Amino acid sequence: MSNFTFTETELKGLYLIDVKVFGDNRGYFVETYKQAVFAEAGLNVAFVQDNQSGSSRNVLRGLHFQRQFPQAKLVRVIHGTVYDVAVDIRPGSPTFGKWVATILSEENRRQMFIPRGFAHGFLVLSDFAEFAYKCDDVYHPGDEGGIIWNDPSLNIPWPLEGQSPVLSEKDKVHPTMDQF
Numbered sequence: 001m002s003n004f005t006f007t008e009t010e011l012k013g014l015y016l017i018d019v020k021v022f023g024d025n026r027g028y029f030v031e032t033y034k035q036a037v038f039a040e041a042g043l044n045v046a047f048v049q050d051n052q053s054g055s056s057r058n059v060l061r062g063l064h065f066q067r068q069f070p071q072a073k074l075v076r077v078i079h080g081t082v083y084d085v086a087v088d089i090r091p092g093s094p095t096f097g098k099w100v101a102t103i104l105s106e107e108n109r110r111q112m113f114i115p116r117g118f119a120h121g122f123l124v125l126s127d128f129a130e131f132a133y134k135c136d137d138v139y140h141p142g143d144e145g146g147i148i149w150n151d152p153s154l155n156i157p158w159p160l161e162g163q164s165p166v167l168s169e170k171d172k173v174h175p176t177m178d179q180f
Contacts, residue, residue: 002037003019003020003030003031003034003037004017004018004019004020004031004034004037004038004041005017005018005019006041006043006113009100010095010098010100011086011088011095011098011099011100011118012093012095013113013115014086014088014100014112014113014114014115014118015041015043015112015113016102016110016111016112017074017110017111017112017113018108018109018110018111019031019032019109019110019111021109030109032076032109032111033047033074033134038113043113045072045074045136046136047074047134047135047136048135048136048137048138049134049135049137049138049139050132050133050134050135051132051133051134051135051139052078052130052131052132052133053130053131054128054129054130054131055124055128055129055131056124056127056128056166057124057125057126057127057128058123058124058160058163058164058165058166059123059124059165059166059167060121060122060123060124060149060158060165060166060167060171061121061122061168061171062085062119062120062121062122062146062149062171063085063087063119063120063121063146063147063148063149063151063174064119064120064121064144064145064146065089065118065119065120065144065145065146065147066137066139066140066143066144066145067143067144067145068140068143069137069138069140069143070116070117070137071116071135071136071137071139072113072114072115072116072135072136072137073113073114073120073133073134073135073136074111074112074113074114074133074134075104075111075112075114075120075122075131075132075133076104076109076110076111076112076131076132076133077104077105077106077129077130077131077132078106078130078131078132079106079128079129079130080105080106080124080125080126080127080128080129080130081103081104081105081106081107081124081125081126081129082103082104082105082122082123082124082125082126082129082131083101083102083103083122083123083125083158083159084101084102084103084104084112084120084121084122085099085100085101085120085121085122085123085156086099086100086101086112086114086118086119086120087099087118087119087120087147087154088117088118089117089118089119089147089180090117090118093117097153097154097177099154099156100112101156101157103125104122104131105126116136119145119146119147121149123158123159123160123165125159144170145180146170146171146174146175147174147175147176147177147180148171148173148174148175148176149165149167149171149174151176151177152176153176153177153178154177
């Protein structure tokens with residue numbers, strides 16, 4: 001019996017992954033990745049880099065991608081809660097421009113597997129969140145791309161509750177999907 005439940009979304013190759021948590025009076029234990037189990041589920045990816053970020057409430061990071069060196073990612077939250085979004089930007093894909101969003105949190109321990117060819121972003125919903133992800137290629141700084149977070153054609157319902165997002169300078173000026 002696997003400690004993982006893989007649910008493919010309506011966007012081919014994009015999976016939500018729920019994990020089994022083992023807990024007792026000492027705390028908990030959870031497997032977050034097991035190469036053989038992921039390969040058996042069709043996610044045969046060789047991860048080469050792990051990243052982690054910490055962000056405050058209403059920080060919105062994204063929507064980011066790599067142009068010439070796309071990365072598949074396995075994303076999760078270690079502490080806090082985020083609204084996580086992946087947008088299909090694969091040329092010729094029948095779901096090009098479609099997106100999937102989910103809540104990732106330390107409580108639900110859900111992960112999202114994002115294949116190559118997707119833009120990704122998240123909004124921090126808790127006071128603070130630690131976000132961790134595995135990538136199947138290293139980061140190439142000169143290869144960054146992005147789509148503006150509030151693109152009208154995507155119409156992503158970011159749960160900002162009347163607040164403005166906290167954005168980096170580069171995230172404020174990304175092009176729209178039409179410009180992309």
